[in-house]
C-alpha cells in the first residue's frame with residue numbers, strides 16, 4: 001500500500017479511537033493505524049472490551065479491525081510507514097508554572113512532535129486533532145522543522161467537534177468539518193488531501209477550509225459558546241428557585257425564538273467533560289496573554305457560574321437535610337459527566353461527592369458505565385463511599401437520592417420500591433431535571449429540582 005494511503009493516529013483515546021474507526025470504515029482504501037504509548041489501552045482496543053464506551057463504537061471497530069484498522073504500540077513503525085499523521089494525544093490544563101490552571105499543557109504534543117522528527121524518513125502531513133490552544137500549530141511547525149534531515153512537515157488543524165455519547169453519529173454526520181492550513185502551495189495540497197478523506201462521506205459544502213488560526217480559534221469559541229449557554233440558563237435557574245418561575249418553562253419559551261434556538265438550554269448541576277472548562281480557560285489565558293483583561297473576565301464568568309452551580313447544589317442538600325448530612329447514607333445516581341458515556345472527566349459528580357464526603361456523608365454510588373472511573377476519581381478522598389452495581393441496593397437505607405447524570409434508565413426505575421427501602425423523610429435532589437417530580441412527591445419524597453420550586457412535605 002502506498003504511504004499516502006497510510007494514516008497513523010498517535011493517541012488512542014476518546015478522540016483518536018472513534019475518529020479513526022469511522023475513517024477506516026468510510027475509506028476502505030486507506031490503512032489506518034492507531035498508536036499509543038499505553039500498552040493496556042492498546043490491548044483493550046484489540047480485545048472485545050474496548051477501553052471506552054461509546055454507542056455504536058464496538059460494532060464499528062469489529063467491522064474493520066484487522067482489515068484496515070490496526071491498534072499498536074509501535075509508534076516508530078507507524079510514523080515510518082504513514083504519509084498522514086493525526087495527533088490526538090491529551091492536552092490537559094497545565095498544573096504547574098507559567099499559565100498554571102489555564103494554559104494547555106503541551107508536553108505530550110511536543111513529545112509526539114519529537115518522535116515524528118526522530119522516526120520520519122520522508123516528508124509528512126501532520127494533523128492536529130487534539131484541542132490545541134491558538135498558535136500551537138505554529139509552535140509545532142517550528143519544532144517539526146528543527147529537524148536536521150531536511151524533511152518537510154505540513155501542519156494542518158482539523159479540530160474535533162464530536163460529543164461523547166454521540167461520537168460515532170457526530171463523526172458520520174457532522175454539522176461541519178474544519179480543515180485549517182497554511183495558504184501556501186504545499187499547505188493547500190495538504191489541505192486537499194485531508195479534505196479528500198472526509199469527502200468520502202461528508203458533503204462538500206460542509207467541509208470548510210480556513211487558515212490555521214481561524215480553525216484553532218473556532219474550536220475554542222464553539223465550546224466556549226456552548227458552555228456559555230449552559231451557564232446562562234444555570235444562572236437563571238438560581239433566580240427561578242427564588243421566585244415562582246420554572247427554568248424548564250423559561251428555557252422553552254426563550255429557545256422557541258428561532259434566533260436563540262432550543263439546544264443546550266437544559267439547566268443542570270453543572271457542565272463537565274474534558275473540553276468545556278479546559279477550552280474556556282485556554283481562551284481566558286490567551287486573552288490575558290494578549291492584554292485583553294475584559295474579554296478574559298467575560299469568558300471566565302462562564303466557568304465561575306458553573307462552579308457556583310455545583311456549590312449551590314451541595315449547599316441546597318445540606319441545608320434541606322436539617323443542616324447536616326454527617327453519618328447519613330446518600331445515594332448518588334450517575335457519576336459520568338453526561339449520559340451514554342463512562343467518562344467522568346470534570347464530572348460535577350466528582351465535586352459534589354467530595355464536598356459531601358467532607359460533610360461526612362456516607363456515599364453509595366451507582367452508574368451503569370462509570371463506576372471504574374468513579375473509583376479512580378475518589379481514590380484518596382476522605383470519608384466513606386461504596387460503589388454499587390444495582391440502583392435499588394444503592395438507595396436502600398439512604399436518606400437521599402441525587403441524580404447527577406441524565407441516564408435514561410433512571411427514569412424507568414421503580415421509585416415506589418426505592419422510597420419504601422429508604423430512611424424517612426426521603427429526599428430526591430434531581431440535578432438533571434429528568435424525573436417526574438409530581439409523581440415522586442405523591443409517593444412521599446421531598447423533591448428538589450433545579451430551577452423550580454421544591455416540593456416538600458414539611459410546612
Ligand code: UDX
Nearest residue numbers: 160161162163164264265266268271272273275337338
Ligand atoms: C463537547 C462539545 O459538545 C463537542 O462539540 C466537543 O467536540 C467536545 O466538547 P462533550 O463534552 O462530549 O462535547 O459533551 P456535551 O454534550 O457538549 O456536554 C457537556 C456537558 O454539558 C455535560 O456535562 C452535559 O451534561 C452538560 N449539558 C449539556 C448541560 O448541563 N445542559 C445542556 O443543555 C447540555
Ligand code: ADP
Nearest residue numbers: 011012013014015016036037038089090108111
Ligand atoms: P482525548 O479525549 O483528547 O482523546 P485521552 O486522554 O482519552 O484524550 O487520550 C489521549 C491518549 O494519548 C492517551 O491514550 C495517551 O496514552 C496518549 N498519549 C499521550 N502521549 C502520547 C505519546 N507521546 N505517544 C503516544 N500516545 C500518547
